[in-house]
Amino acid sequence: MSSIRLAIVGLGKIARDQHLQAIAANDGIELVAVASRNARLDGVHCFTDIDALLASGVEIDAVSLCTPPQGRFEQARAALLAGKHVMLEKPPGATIAEVFALDRLASQQGVSLFATWHSREAAAVEPARKLLAERKVKSVHVEWKEDVRHWHPGQDWIWEPGGLGVFDPGINALSIVTRIMPESFHLTASDLSFPANRAAPIAADLEFRSASGIALTAAFDWRQTGPQTWDIRVETEEGPVVLTHGGSRLFVDGDAQIVEEDREYRNLYKHFVSLVNGGQSDTDFSPLVHVADAFMLGRRHVVETFED
């Protein structure tokens, strides 16, 4: 099978930190073009935007969108209408309605759409999922607390409507929990803390309930300095199952488990190659649905101003 000719749209921090080397590390896919307003990359065709790329005649099979979620719909739609397979960074869009529309369009066009959740590829996630399928879950508690100044320096778009604020990391936790839980769940209460000068929350406390009545809670906070916390603790009748370090380490009944090296983005591109070659899509939007629910059902609290 010939290699998938890929273009990246949006050559920002996440593309440079993760995507470029993940593509290079995968067989079956090669980077041939980049579309970026300001940045260029040696050795590939460079364009200022996706429309110029699609009009150029440079032959590509697929597009990976690494731009911020606001405005990504038009880029994805243009690529799908041009018959290209599309891979979306998380979150897949700024609204639920637009990602559903992209899903329908990809089906109509007969191309692959992959809504990625990189945290689902963290090393402990699949072992935890298998384990929980065999156990009886009693409760789940998520703590996802980090220092926004360290991880998102000067990224103003995350504080704008659509940028999601603390849900930008929090959605990673939700992408793991929706994957490892043996049943679905829905939000029952949401407390959102908005800095007085910002349009997006800096902290969120959430309560969910599964269909059968299991309680899930989540505490997201962007104000944590010092050690960072990305933990998911699942109490089961057989003992605790704990994922730490963003899903890369696993503790079962108190014992650290040996898990594989983390290869989140490498795995994403491996999966994308397999989706494209198999004529499939992978579009689970449930983490974004929970975030939208958290805003809709959220009680808002105003907290102190945040300066970057």
Next chain:
Amino acid sequence: MSSIRLAIVGLGKIARDQHLQAIAANDGIELVAVASRNARLDGVHCFTDIDALLASGVEIDAVSLCTPPQGRFEQARAALLAGKHVMLEKPPGATIAEVFALDRLASQQGVSLFATWHSREAAAVEPARKLLAERKVKSVHVEWKEDVRHWHPGQDWIWEPGGLGVFDPGINALSIVTRIMPESFHLTASDLSFPANRAAPIAADLEFRSASGIALTAAFDWRQTGPQTWDIRVETEEGPVVLTHGGSRLFVDGDAQIVEEDREYRNLYKHFVSLVNGGQSDTDFSPLVHVADAFMLGRRHVVETFED
């Protein structure tokens, strides 16, 4: 075909104002029971909640949920698990995740689920839908402005998280627009006005865009005294198509059209009977999706306190 034996859960204002007479006016369905914390109804079996109803041995085929959206999930789930068909007042739930879960459960159980949008049964909606399918839409503007003190006196739940605030009427407009528009659309901007002492917005200004680029705007406001406004104005290349009075009157190219008498709830129950007898469900959650998107993408503004 034998008549559907129906129970109403939640005997509040909407059930008494609309549901009881709509059921009585329809062949093929009859009210046999009511579950209500405080209210009773002569001539039918009365219970304090749905669990008591389902445990009672009173034979029913279907349940119509007229309770507020918060907490409706457990009632709907109990009914579906008991093998009953379910009809949901609008909005169908407090979260997107829960209504999707109900949809899956109804499919698994092989029973009918009907997420109703009563405004879609307003007399001008179907004529407008047919007309717009033949025309080229240029833009859409919705104005939905009413006096909350008149329409929701003392209904505190509408101001709580999950009560949706001005989206409680606004979702009616969205249910009409999603029905009459020939293509789907998604939110691009949202400004929400929250009274300083309330957890839900009293006004909302929304901008949407269809896949092909048509601009849709909506202005929802709960502070309008005097004449009330529930209008949808669609500009087409062939002239304006205007729905007024909540979708019950139609003006085409400036001329008032003759439309049928309004029978919103009567039509809903007629449709429910046909869904149940045909083994079908009708679960279009797109109006609620747009509302969740409006909260997620919303820029929040604090406005003066609201006292009922």
